[in-house]
Amino acid sequence: MFPTPIERTKPSTQLLYKIALPISIIIWLLPLLAVALTSIRSGADINSGNYWGMPTSINFMENYTAVFTDSPLGYYILNSFKITIPTVIGAIVLSSLTGFALGVYRFKLNLFVFFMFVAGNFIPFQILMVPVRDLSLSLGLYNSVWGLVVFHIAFQTGFCTFFMRNFIRALPYELIEAARVEGVSEFKIFWYIVVPLMRPAMAALSVLIFTFIWNDYFWAIVLTQGADAMPVTAGLNSLNGQWVYNQHLVSAGSIIAALPPVLMFFLMQKHFIAGLTLGAVK
Amino acid sequence: MYSYWKNNQLKIAPWIFLAPGIFMFSLYVIFPIFQSINLSFYQWDGLGAKTYIGAENYIELLDDEYFIVSLKNNVIWLVLYLLAVPAGLFAALFLNQTVRGIRIYKSIFFFPFVISQVVVGLVFSWFYDPSNGLLNIILEFFGFDTIAILAEEDYVTYGIIAAGLWPQTAYCMILYLTGLNSVDPEQIEAGRIDNARGWRMLWYVILPQLKPATFIAVVVTIIGALRSFDLIDIMTGGGPWGSSRVLAYYMYEKAFSEYGFRMGYGAAIAVVLLLIMMVYIATILYRLYQDEKGS
Amino acid sequence: MKKIFKNQIALALAGILAGTSAVAGTLVINGDTSDPAPKAAFQAVIDGFEAENPDVDVVYNLFDHEGYKAAIRNFLSADAPDIAFWYAGNRMAPFVEAGLFAPIDDVWADQGLYSLMASSAPGMTMDGKKWGIPYTYYNWGVYYRQDIFEDLGISVPTNWDEFIAAGETLKANGITPITIGTKYLWTAGGVFDYLNLRTNGYDFHMALTSGDIAWTDDRVRATMANYQQLIDGGFFLENHAALSWQEALAPMANGEAAMYVMGNFAVAPLKELGLDDSSLGLFQFPAITPGVPMAEEAPTDTIHLTAGAKNVADAKRFLAYAARPDVQTAWNKALGQLPTNAGAGVTDDKFLNQAFSMLNNDAPGGVAQFYDRDTKAEMASIGMEAFQEFMVKPERLEKILERLEKARQKLY
Numbered sequence: 001m002f003p004t005p006i007e008r009t010k011p012s013t014q015l016l017y018k019i020a021l022p023i024s025i026i027i028w029l030l031p032l033l034a035v036a037l038t039s040i041r042s043g044a045d046i047n048s049g050n051y052w053g054m055p056t057s058i059n060f061m062e063n064y065t066a067v068f069t070d071s072p073l074g075y076y077i078l079n080s081f082k083i084t085i086p087t088v089i090g091a092i093v094l095s096s097l098t099g100f101a102l103g104v105y106r107f108k109l110n111l112f113v114f115f116m117f118v119a120g121n122f123i124p125f126q127i128l129m130v131p132v133r134d135l136s137l138s139l140g141l142y143n144s145v146w147g148l149v150v151f152h153i154a155f156q157t158g159f160c161t162f163f164m165r166n167f168i169r170a171l172p173y174e175l176i177e178a179a180r181v182e183g184v185s186e187f188k189i190f191w192y193i194v195v196p197l198m199r200p201a202m203a204a205l206s207v208l209i210f211t212f213i214w215n216d217y218f219w220a221i222v223l224t225q226g227a228d229a230m231p232v233t234a235g236l237n238s239l240n241g242q243w244v245y246n247q248h249l250v251s252a253g254s255i256i257a258a259l260p261p262v263l264m265f266f267l268m269q270k271h272f273i274a275g276l277t278l279g280a281v282k
Numbered sequence: 283m284y285s286y287w288k289n290n291q292l293k294i295a296p297w298i299f300l301a302p303g304i305f306m307f308s309l310y311v312i313f314p315i316f317q318s319i320n321l322s323f324y325q326w327d328g329l330g331a332k333t334y335i336g337a338e339n340y341i342e343l344l345d346d347e348y349f350i351v352s353l354k355n356n357v358i359w360l361v362l363y364l365l366a367v368p369a370g371l372f373a374a375l376f377l378n379q380t381v382r383g384i385r386i387y388k389s390i391f392f393f394p395f396v397i398s399q400v401v402v403g404l405v406f407s408w409f410y411d412p413s414n415g416l417l418n419i420i421l422e423f424f425g426f427d428t429i430a431i432l433a434e435e436d437y438v439t440y441g442i443i444a445a446g447l448w449p450q451t452a453y454c455m456i457l458y459l460t461g462l463n464s465v466d467p468e469q470i471e472a473g474r475i476d477n478a479r480g481w482r483m484l485w486y487v488i489l490p491q492l493k494p495a496t497f498i499a500v501v502v503t504i505i506g507a508l509r510s511f512d513l514i515d516i517m518t519g520g521g522p523w524g525s526s527r528v529l530a531y532y533m534y535e536k537a538f539s540e541y542g543f544r545m546g547y548g549a550a551i552a553v554v555l556l557l558i559m560m561v562y563i564a565t566i567l568y569r570l571y572q573d574e575k576g577s
Numbered sequence: 578m579k580k581i582f583k584n585q586i587a588l589a590l591a592g593i594l595a596g597t598s599a600v601a602g603t604l605v606i607n608g609d610t611s612d613p614a615p616k617a618a619f620q621a622v623i624d625g626f627e628a629e630n631p632d633v634d635v636v637y638n639l640f641d642h643e644g645y646k647a648a649i650r651n652f653l654s655a656d657a658p659d660i661a662f663w664y665a666g667n668r669m670a671p672f673v674e675a676g677l678f679a680p681i682d683d684v685w686a687d688q689g690l691y692s693l694m695a696s697s698a699p700g701m702t703m704d705g706k707k708w709g710i711p712y713t714y715y716n717w718g719v720y721y722r723q724d725i726f727e728d729l730g731i732s733v734p735t736n737w738d739e740f741i742a743a744g745e746t747l748k749a750n751g752i753t754p755i756t757i758g759t760k761y762l763w764t765a766g767g768v769f770d771y772l773n774l775r776t777n778g779y780d781f782h783m784a785l786t787s788g789d790i791a792w793t794d795d796r797v798r799a800t801m802a803n804y805q806q807l808i809d810g811g812f813f814l815e816n817h818a819a820l821s822w823q824e825a826l827a828p829m830a831n832g833e834a835a836m837y838v839m840g841n842f843a844v845a846p847l848k849e850l851g852l853d854d855s856s857l858g859l860f861q862f863p864a865i866t867p868g869v870p871m872a873e874e875a876p877t878d879t880i881h882l883t884a885g886a887k888n889v890a891d892a893k894r895f896l897a898y899a900a901r902p903d904v905q906t907a908w909n910k911a912l913g914q915l916p917t918n919a920g921a922g923v924t925d926d927k928f929l930n931q932a933f934s935m936l937n938n939d940a941p942g943g944v945a946q947f948y949d950r951d952t953k954a955e956m957a958s959i960g961m962e963a964f965q966e967f968m969v970k971p972e973r974l975e976k977i978l979e980r981l982e983k984a985r986q987k988l989y
Contacts, residue, residue, distance in 0.1 A: 002462065002470055002488050004479075006379045018381065025390055031409040031448075032394075034416045038408070047850070051414040098303035105296035111574060113300065115567050120311040122563045124508055126530045127552035130321060130328075130537055130545050131314035133651075142655045154310035157303050186295040215398035217512045222538065225648040228638065233400040237516055238641035240404060242611045244823035245850075247408070254404050258397045265396045269389060276456055329654055329675035347980070412816040433760075433819035433969075521760060522818035523966035540646035541949075541958030 039063055039251035046248050063252040071243075072227050073253050076235030080260070082145045083152070083231050084213045088206050090153035091160050095205070096198060098157065099164025100190050104176060114165060121158030128155075129222055136223055145229045148220065152213050160205055163275075167201040168194065204275030207268045211261045232257045315556070322550035327543045339550035348524050349551065352532040355439050356508065356558070359528060362443045363450060363507035367499045370454020371492075375484075377455070378462045388459065395452040403516030406445035407432065432518050435525035442513050442526055450506055454499040461495030462488075497569070504562050508555065529555045604891045605658040606880075607638045609645030614845045618911030625907075626898050633891045653677040657885030659892040665700035665711055665877040668950040672881075673703045679882045680706035684893050688900050690918070697877050697917045700946065709881035710900045711917040713909050715841035716932035717767055717874040717947075722835045723858030725752065733860045737775075737803070740863045744812050747835050754812040756834035758825030765964035766948030766957070768838050769804065770874055775865035776800040779872035779943035786951040788989030792981035801967070801974055803865060808971045818969055826850060838862065840876070844928050845913055854927045861935055872942030873935065876950060877917065959984045 006017050026033070038051060040060045050056070068074045102114050132151055133142070141147030171194070179189050220234040227235070236257050240250050265272050287294070322339055326332040343349050377388050394402065409416050412430035421428055431441035465488060473479075473487040489496070511530045514520060520527040520535060527535070529551055537548025610619045616639065623635045638658065640648055649661060653672060663669060663678075672678045685691055685707045691698065697711040726733070726743075729750055734740040744754035759765045773782045777796045784790050785797065807813065814825060814834055823846060828834040830850035837843060847857055864871065880899060886892050898904055902920035909916040910924040915933060923933050936944065949957040963977045 002465060002483065003375055003378065006381055017379070021381075021384075021387055024376070025387060028391060029393065030416065031405045032397075035405050035408065049414060052416070052419055094303045094306060097299040101296040101299035105292065107293065107296055110296075111571070113304065115570070116312065117303075117307065118570065119563050119567060120307060120315075122505055122559065122566065123311070123315065124530060124552065124555045124559050126509070126511065126533055127318045127549075127556050128311065128314040129318075129534065129552070130549060131317040132310060135310070135314070137655045143652070150306075151310055154306040157307050158311065161303060186291055190299070211396055215400075217398065217400050217515075221515075221644075222534075225638075225640070225652050233398050236400055236404070238611075238644055241641040241644065241821075244821060245846075250404065251408075254401045258401045261396045261398070262393065265392070266389065273456060273460065276453075276460075327671075327675075328650065329671070329677065412819050430816035430819040433816050435969075519760070521762075521962075521965070522969065523962045538647060538651070539958075541954040543650055544955075 035251045035254060038248050039255055041248045043246065043248060047245065059248070063248055064256070067249055067253045067256060070249070071239055071253070073232065073235060073239065073256065075227060076230055076232040077257070077260075079145060079229055079235075080214055080231040080233075083148045083229075084210055086146075086149045087152040087156065087213045088209045090149065091156040091209050092202050092205055094153060094157045095160030095164045096195065096202070097190075098161040099168050099198075100194055102161065102165040103168030103171075104173075104194070114161070117158045117161040121155075121162060125155065125218070133222055143224050143229055147223050148216075148229065148231070151219060151223065152216070156209055156212070160209070163205055164198070164201060167198065171197055200271070200274070203268070203271040207264055207272045208275040210264055211272075214261045318549045318552055321546055322553050324546040326545040328537075328545050329543070332546075335546070339547050342547065343550060343554065348527065348532060349529075351524060352527040352529045352551075353554075355526065355528045356555075358439055359443060359446075359507040359510055360504060362440070363446060363503055363510075364500065366447050366450035366454050366503050367496065369447065369451040370456075370499060371458050371496075373451060373455040374458035374462060378459060392452045392456055394449040395456070397449065399446075399449070399512035400516055402445055402449060403513045406441070406448075406513075407517050410441055432526075433522050435522055438518055438522065438526040442510075442517055445517065446506070446510060446513050450503055453502065457495045457499045458492065461492045465491045501562065501566055505559070508559055508562075529558075602888050602891060603634045603636055604660070604888050604895060605636045605638070606660040606662075606895075607640065607645075607649070607652060607658040608662040608880075609640045609642045610662070611639060611642045611645075612842070612846070615842075615912055618908055621911055622899065622904060622908050625904065626895055629898070630891070630894060633894070635895075653883060653885070657883040659883065659886040659888045660895060661881050661883055663709065663879055663881055664946070664950050665697065665709070665879050666946040666950045667952065668946070668954075669701075669708060669879070669881075670703065671954070673708050677884050678708050679884045679886065679889075680708055681710070681882050681893065681896060682707050684710070684896050684900065688897050690900055693902070693918050693920050694900070695919070700877055701879065709879040710896045711877045711879045712899050712905060713912055713914045714875050714877040714917055715914040716936055717771070717838070717840050717862075717876075718859050718932070718935065719862055720829075720837045720839050720843055720847070721858050721860060722829065722832065722852075722856060724856040725832060725835050726858070733858075734863045736863050736867075737865045741806070741810070744807075744810065748811065752832070753814050753828065753834040755807070755836045755838065756814045756825045756828045757817045757837065758814075758820030758822045759817045759965045759968060760819060760821045760824075762958070762961035762965055763947075763949055764822050764825075764839075765968060766961045767840070767874065769800070769960075769964050770945060770948050771838060771862040772803050772865070773797075773800040774872045774874075774942070774945065775862060775869060776803055777866070778869040779945065782872070782945060783943075783951065786945075786948065788953070788956065788985050792978050792985055797978065801978070804964075804967065805971045805974070808968055813968060818965060840874075841914055841928060841932060842912075859928050859931055861939060870942035871940055873940040873944050874947055875915075875936055875944045876947045953988055956984055956988050 006014055040058050040063060041050070041055045042057050042059045045056055098117070102110055136142040136147045136151070141150060175193055176189055179193055215233060216231070217233040217237070220231050224230045224234065230238070236250070236253055239253055243250050323334060323336060324332040325335045373391060377384065377391060410431045412418060412428060412433070417431070418428040429437070431437045469487055469491070470483070473483050478486060509530060510528055511534065514526055514528060514531045518526045520531055533548040533551035533555070536542045536544050536551065608619060610616045623637055627633060627635055645662070649663065652658065653661065654677060657677070663672070669678070694711060697714065698707070701707050701709055701711060729746055731743045731746050734743045747754045757764050757768070770782065773785065776799050781790070781796060790797070814828055817825065822839070825837070826843060826846055827850065829837050830847060830852055844857070861871065880896065882889065882892050882896060900918060902918050905916035905918045905921035909921065913924070913926065913929065915923060915929060923929055945951055949961065952960065960981060963981055967974065967977050
């Protein structure tokens with residue numbers, strides 16, 4: 001293990017390390033802690049410029065409920081779920097199929113198709129902006145939750161295919177061979193043999209895609225307008241423009257908006273990290 | 283019919299599995315790339331008819347000082363954003379211990395990566411706020427002059443990049459933490475016997491083994507730097523007087539913002555961005571190709 | 578998508594139930610009344626309309642004020658509402674030219690608006706047709722801390738020397754003369770407009786914003802020299818490039834700054850921040866070049882029937898309703914602004930009375946809309962960005978003017 005395990009060092013170093021840990025974490029999260037602090041202040045504190053002194057009152061409940069009652073943030077969050085969940089399902093279904101095809105079969109264009117997905121995943125997606133907007137318009141999907149879902153599924157298929165294909169490559173190929181010898185059809189092999197084995201990959205991808213899509217801002221502002229289909233990222237920014245003198249409420253809103261992916265991360269930490277590294281370090 | 287399927291199952295099946303994915307990906311990603319390239323030779327306001335104008339958009343770019351500023355900022359982003367890689371390595375080394383509660387610490391360090399860039403942008407705009415921001419409170423406390431980072435053309439891009447480094451460092455840290463897990467303990471012991479420690483150990487024994495993690499950290503960071511958009515839009519809107527624009531943002535502004543609707547010109551900017559990115563994409567694909575040939 | 582669908586069902590239902598009056602349904606309106614007062618004011622208009630027309634269900638899509646200006650181009654060509662908020666003058670031209678707004682001369686005729694709205698008619702006319710209903714306009718001017726001026730014995734400045742002297746007195750007392758937040762640029766456009774209107778007059782200003790005069794012209798330089806006098810003199814709030822216009826209200830409210838070159842819409846938030854009629858005042862931007870007739874800025878806000886409207890009949894009913902004197906009286910009372918319908922009453926309010934008299938009696942030079950409404954959109958963005966830069970880096974004047982001139986030659 002590197003660096004030298006702390007328990008093998010001098011007691012003074014050990015002590016230093018134990019002090020350094022909490023201090024570093026506080027410095028690291030300082031900007032966020034500041035926002036958390038602001039989010040429980042009263043409007044009076046904000047107006048009088050009391051950002052850093054003792055709060056005159058703790059308005060935790062008031063502020064966090066005000067965000068839902070006085071703004072459409074709750075609606076935006078609902079939109080975010082409506083966009084994120086179908087995207088996760090769609091991207092996983094599509095990429096299981098493509099990943100299986102590219103991971104199991106040997107055919108001439110295999111590598112070419114694979115590289116197409118990988119390269120597409122890495123392009124600066126701004127180049128897609130104008131055509132995708134026009135496409136959404138002509139499909140009647142502009143400014144709808146489904147417009148975002150369909151685009152996200154398509155785009156995420158690039159990364160997910162890369163991920164799934166590498167995962168399937170690492171599965172024992174003999175299983176599939178054996179099934180073929182038995183005369184099992186390709187579809188049944190996929191459904192009964194490979195899909196059950198892919199569960200860990202699916203779990204990891206779900207958490208990752210959930211986070212990516214929940215946090216998407218660019219496509220939200222390109223493909224939606226107004227409150228109709230706007231997810232929480234774009235909604236939060238628009239709220240920030242309206243609530244100039246209510247920074248405590250925007251802060252509370254920011255924390256609420258950050259919560260779902262954070263919870264997702266803590267609950268599914270193992271899968272999340274597996275996902276990041278599996279997709280990354282082949 | 284049935285026997286044809288039976289005999290050719292292995293040839294046809296992959297295409298059946300691929301069809302939906304390829305269809306969607308082509309429709310929304312591959313074709314639009316070419317449509318954008320095509321559009322960059324047109325003048326179009328998004329409302330009326332398109333006019334073919336050849337390379338005029340590109341010629342205009344050469345003489346557009348806002349474009350030059352954006353390009354320059356992209357280079358700054360590219361270089362400074364890469365600091366996330368050593369910073370992430372440092373954080374990973376710092377946290378790669380087995381003391382009590384270390385898992386919680388690791389998770390909390392990773393925290394910023396999970397948060398939306400919109401929230402990160404808001405958090406840092408408040409952090410930099412000239413009158414009430416924590417940064418200036420701290421500066422004042424230590425007797426320095428306050429500074430409105432987001433209103434100074436010389437600092438604004440660095441201020442935004444610093445905000446961007448926050449989640450990106452967390453990302454690199456996780457990659458390295460996993461990498462460190464798979465470092466071969468025998469080699470470390472061998473290194474120790476050879477009396478390598480500290481920096482020498484890190485440089486000669488550990489880093490070579492972390493190569494895959496480094497590669498991927500560099501790749502995701504470069505791509506993140508070239509795609510940077512959210513933070514700029516949230517924190518400055520490209521200002522002051524356009525000095526924090528990058529290509530991705532400038533193209534959005536030219537094509538979709540309040541005062542521009544020059545789709546063709548925006549597309550030309552995007553094509554330039556794509557060309558820059560192609561260098562990296564080609565590297566990645568080349569490496570993948572080498573790996574595939576090897577296996 | 579959902580909206581359209583709902584709309585179609587409503588229309589279909591109405592068709593089935595036909596035999597009653599007009600075809601009713603959902604009326605979709607997109608607007609940018611995101612600040613509290615305008616939001617409540619327009620909600621009251623909707624409520625009033627729905628009460629009179631129970632068969633119509635108004636769906637109002639509220640946009641963030643800054644975001645709306647970009648969004649409208651998208652939704653007009655993509656998923657048009659029935660009615661959209663916008664602005665009069667040149668700012669309306671691209672949408673009229675692209676066929677995205679629909680003419681409503683019939684509403685003007687039915688409501689007798691040709692005479693009742695004669696003063697705002699030119700701003701709504703293109704190709705001889707009327708393209709919308711102006712529902713409000715508001716003055717610009719110098720809003721100031723009346724109490725601070727009185728305490729320091731400063732009288733309201735009427736010419737440039739007095740203005741500079743007033744600023745010096747304020748500075749000597751540790752007060753920033755002018756607050757401003759230029760993060761979203763347009764506030765700087767207002768300052769430039771007034772300086773140019775006062776230095777060179779209305780006709781020159783309109784010629785400049787129409788692209789007929791070089792930015793390197795000596796008369797522009799004269800305007801910029803006056804601008805520079807304020808900048809070099811430290812008249813403007815520090816860090817203004819980091820602040821939105823609302824954030825710049827706070828220094829004025831707490832007495833750190835004393836003046837704000839602003840539109841009337843700043844009065845409501847300033848009062849919310851604790852100012853009242855005794856502490857807040859308004860004066861006309863002082864004369865600069867003697868003999869140049871005083872001209873004012875008074876942007877007109879409008880609502881339009883879109884070309885893609887699905888419920889034209891109800892949309893026209895709504896537009897007619899919005900033009901009515903009684904509706905405009907109440908609406909503008911809630912907005913704290915001036916009605917465009919001559920039959921409507923002006924709310925008895927210190928600032929509105931003063932503004933009304935200023936625009937009708939003290940603006941012989943003419944009334945401009947605003948920099949970003951009088952000039953082409955792309956030029957406006959380059960121009961306002963240049964003003965912001967100039968306010969922080971005045972030493973770059975030459976480069977800035979050259980850049981503007983280059984843009985003008987390309988865009989006009």
